Amino acid sequence: MSQHRHPGATGRAGAVPALPDLPEATVARLPEYLRALHAIAETGHDTVSSEGLANAAGVNSAKLRKDLSHLGSYGTRGVGYDVTLLIDQIESVLGLTQCRSVALVGVGNLGHALAGYDGFASRGFRIAALFDADPSRVGEEINGLVVRHVDELARVAVEESISIGVIATPAPAAQAVADQLVAVGVTSILNFAPCVLSVPEGVDVRKVDLAIELQILSFHEHRKASLTALPGGLVATDTQEAIGT
Amino acid sequence: MSQHRHPGATGRAGAVPALPDLPEATVARLPEYLRALHAIAETGHDTVSSEGLANAAGVNSAKLRKDLSHLGSYGTRGVGYDVTLLIDQIESVLGLTQCRSVALVGVGNLGHALAGYDGFASRGFRIAALFDADPSRVGEEINGLVVRHVDELARVAVEESISIGVIATPAPAAQAVADQLVAVGVTSILNFAPCVLSVPEGVDVRKVDLAIELQILSFHEHRKASLTALPGGLVATDTQEAIGT
């Protein structure tokens, strides 16, 4: 949730899948449904109710139904959703039918971990190339891939038909890397560097900042502490707050 | 954004900081403002306008002003915000005045990277203990910390007064780890495992799933591709989409 400004995309009833112009909030949840569906498929079930899937995905069942209804009607009343069909449908909407190639720039601490992360391959992504600006890191082999110098980005990106760039460099280097990625034609960037990237229209940037997540937790922790401190409450027994719905 | 259901916390005008009961969306942006402010402080400026700070943080200036107004009036009309004062104020609200101790469970690929990540220490967090269930990993030293067996969690958590738990285990192990963390009194969890955690009320869970971020990007990439494919548009020249505001 950040530098996204997507157009109306006026229901241009195209030949192929019709692209129903989903709400962002729905798009953000589809991957979670997909993961839950794969888990359910492995247990052998071949249909699942909205209630069941919602539990597995950690959301409200009404919300799940509304989300899925945006893709079309792929459920059967009185029965539920066909697991396999729904998986295919969501993967199709998310554009995961083709395996997407990812370029990872910055092979430091975090980049190393990302390069070795299994979760990508198993969900339709292929890390196709690794880059770093530090000459001492160039040539290193990680998980079967050789780290190249970032100057080769342009050439390699075309060869490997990169469709997504991941930035795991220190913050000061990130903007320059982003510019290079954009110059090569990459229009989707996942940014782990703690800074704001400025990119032209039409380029999507998503940001993941691990420290920010901790700080948000810190706020809630702080709030909880100052709530239990004052009220005439039992500070004793356990941490179970008697609050919320 | 997930398992958060925070109460009204009825403006209980307490003695100390008053805890103004911020909107979640605001809380999620405060850390970003904080980072931007630190960057601005380093350039030597000692005041900053809402416009300037908003740019540095990548948000709308009106939104920024409304966010800050929730903390109270710490700006001066015609001048802007005092950088140092605002930093102190935000850190205070986020509960970052004390250094928080973090326990990291799961020292695999990702856990390794997290254990070595500088960004935590520099922003008020201390990784106080590392755990893993794999005996062959126990004893290993990472960044000056020895990996302990997860069975020691209870003892160590108290010793180190852990306030946040980070789960970086494979998905199947995550729920058990979460249960243990909760049992020890941890009420804030950052979960990197691709699964839904079920925790009692009063415990906050934030989830980070790297593959999900890629899948969201994939969707937009897919959408962009199917838009440029049909319209009578110049597929040539560059990737600059002529869409959006």
Next chain:
DNA sequence: CGCGATTTGTGCACCTCTTCACAAGCGCCT
């Protein structure tokens, strides 16, 4: 064939968040 149990799809009301637009306040310059 009809009925009841079950589950989807959705209209509606509520709520949160965003954005605009502007009055109020502050400092500086004359």
Next chain:
DNA sequence: AGGCGCTTGTGAAGAGGTGCACAAATCGCG
């Protein structure tokens, strides 16, 4: 002192997301 330009803080309108509650649809069984 007074006026002017700049910037904050906020009311109000709008957009988007959520969740309830129920009608519509489907299956299985007698």
